[in-house]
Amino acid sequence: MKYSVDENGYYGKFGGAYIPEMLYPNVEELKENYLSIIGSSDFKEEFDKLLRDYVGRPTPLFLAERLSQKYEAQIYLKREDLCHTGAHKVNNTIGQIILAKKLGKQKIIAETGAGQHGVATATVCALMGMECIVYMGKIDMERQRPNVERMRILGARVVPATSGSQTLKDATNEAMRHWINHPTDTHYIIGSVVGPHPYPDMVAKFQSVISEEIMNQLEAATGSPYPDYILACVGGGSNAAGAFYHFMDNEKVNLVAVEAAGHGVGSGESAATTALGKPGVLHGSKTLLMQTKDGQVVEPYSISAGLDYPGIGPIHAHLFDTGRVQFLNATDEEAMNAGIELSRQEGIIPAIESAHAFVALQKLDLTPNDTVVINLSGRGDKDLETYIQWGKY
Numbered sequence: 001m002k003y004s005v006d007e008n009g010y011y012g013k014f015g016g017a018y019i020p021e022m023l024y025p026n027v028e029e030l031k032e033n034y035l036s037i038i039g040s041s042d043f044k045e046e047f048d049k050l051l052r053d054y055v056g057r058p059t060p061l062f063l064a065e066r067l068s069q070k071y072e073a074q075i076y077l078k079r080e081d082l083c084h085t086g087a088h089k090v091n092n093t094i095g096q097i098i099l100a101k102k103l104g105k106q107k108i109i110a111e112t113g114a115g116q117h118g119v120a121t122a123t124v125c126a127l128m129g130m131e132c133i134v135y136m137g138k139i140d141m142e143r144q145r146p147n148v149e150r151m152r153i154l155g156a157r158v159v160p161a162t163s164g165s166q167t168l169k170d171a172t173n174e175a176m177r178h179w180i181n182h183p184t185d186t187h188y189i190i191g192s193v194v195g196p197h198p199y200p201d202m203v204a205k206f207q208s209v210i211s212e213e214i215m216n217q218l219e220a221a222t223g224s225p226y227p228d229y230i231l232a233c234v235g236g237g238s239n240a241a242g243a244f245y246h247f248m249d250n251e252k253v254n255l256v257a258v259e260a261a262g263h264g265v266g267s268g269e270s271a272a273t274t275a276l277g278k279p280g281v282l283h284g285s286k287t288l289l290m291q292t293k294d295g296q297v298v299e300p301y302s303i304s305a306g307l308d309y310p311g312i313g314p315i316h317a318h319l320f321d322t323g324r325v326q327f328l329n330a331t332d333e334e335a336m337n338a339g340i341e342l343s344r345q346e347g348i349i350p351a352i353e354s355a356h357a358f359v360a361l362q363k364l365d366l367t368p369n370d371t372v373v374i375n376l377s378g379r380g381d382k383d384l385e386t387y388i389q390w391g392k393y
């Protein structure tokens with residue numbers, strides 16, 4: 001496949017494994033084994049079974065009739081919001097914990113910003129009876145208290161990262177340090193298509209179940225497995241990578257990614273990486289990231305915690321660089337309005353991350369014959385407080 005990772009872990013100019021030497025053995029062990037493990041019939045059987053019986057897959061592909069009427073196109077929603085735990089993230093944590101077991105690991109560590117990946121990790125650790133430690137910035141723990149308590153109810157230990165800005169970046173550093181000190185018994189579950197090779201490829205493969213299902217469901221609904229457009233929001237890029245995966249080589253399918261513009265791309269408070277970013281190294285891979293002239297990472301901002309990330313996965317940097325994916329962005333205001341519109345038009349309150357993808361409907365030049373699939377990455381329950389604070393409904 002044209003947009004796949006190469007044997008050195010690169011997508012064009014982006015990717016690789018930029019890690020401290022102390023981490024080589026851990027990452028090397030993964031790199032040597034991940035393809036044979038996830039390609040084995042044993043793995044596939046367990047993964048498919050859990051996706052079906054535990055996560056609730058296949059998630060429906062829903063023809064949104066009122067939205068279709070309004071935007072004059074055939075609009076389908078891929079309902080990842082109906083996954084157990086409320087978003088697509090669990091597809092990846094299920095895949096990684098089965099892989100960890102097959103590698104003989106007994107303990108799991110993870111980092112989390114808003115807590116969504118931490119919850120998805122704590123969930124599968126409870127399911128598998130594995131010890132779970134989640135690193136989280138001390139400030140994020142205060143901001144995201146319900147998710148901290150969810151993880152604790154599920155039996156995970158949440159460890160505050162107290163260095164630096166006490167947010168995601170610092171939690172990642174703490175998790176890396178833990179992994180260096182416990183290389184043999186511990187697996188590190190990364191939550192998006194980010195991190196050193198092979199993580200981006202591994203996470204994209206686990207999430208690719210989304211596009212595999214879209215193809216089957218769309219063919220059953222319309223007679224063709226190929227839509228004209230696929231829309232997805234991008235934080236690190238895992239739900240987008242999953243929704244795009246099986247369509248990347250078919251250039252007739254327009255792939256559209258929507259980033260968070262926060263208060264506006266030029267406002268100094270956004271997370272619109274492709275609009276503002278330059279090549280650099282973030283979390284172990286070469287990618288596009290928002291940085292100052294002297295290479296300091298710029299604090300990102302978005303009203304949605306899951307898009308509040310200063311970079312994008314290397315696969316997306318490459319898809320942007322080659323022009324294969326069109327990148328748009330949506331402000332807080334546009335996303336909140338789109339979230340409320342979806343609630344009113346279809347009776348679905350989306351995660352605010354997912355609401356960003358719906359803003360693209362207004363920015364694309366759609367015609368009535370176009371088939372559009374929007375990846376509805378998560379449900380809005382976790383964002384109720386943000387909707388209430390927003391108030392304009």
Ligand SMILES: *Cc1c(COP(=O)(O)O)cnc(C)c1O
Pocket residue numbers: 087088089116191192193233234235236237238239240306307351353354377378379
């Ligand atoms: C975490 C999250 C995202 C952003 O992560 P990606 O890796 O870009 O998919 C998007 N939507 C929801 C609902 C999330 O929880």
